[in-house]
Amino acid sequence: MLSKNGTHNIAAKKTMLGLMKVPSNMNEKPSVNNKVYLMKKLSNLNMKKGPSVVKHLNYLNTIFNQLVTVEIKFGNEMCTLILLASLPNS
Numbered sequence: 001m002l003s004k005n006g007t008h009n010i011a012a013k014k015t016m017l018g019l020m021k022v023p024s025n026m027n028e029k030p031s032v033n034n035k036v037y038l039m040k041k042l043s044n045l046n047m048k049k050g051p052s053v054v055k056h057l058n059y060l061n062t063i064f065n066q067l068v069t070v071e072i073k074f075g076n077e078m079c080t081l082i083l084l085a086s087l088p089n090s
Helices: 004-011 016-025 031-043 053-069 076-086
Strands: none
Touching: 031 053, 053 076
């Protein structure tokens, strides 16, 4: 839960960049920005038609490994679901 000071710091920000700097200004771990960046990268991942499945799997695995380094881990079932969701519908 955010303190009154924390909510004030967030409410005062006008841009996304300003908002992204709030956690580091509030004595949080500097890796918060990395976690947000990697989670966005993962959630926006969709295999395009054309690239090989191997390249897509390698890229996805790279993101999972980067997430582990910032202490975000997914179980096998979640990794499988994320992989399947990132594949084209065909």
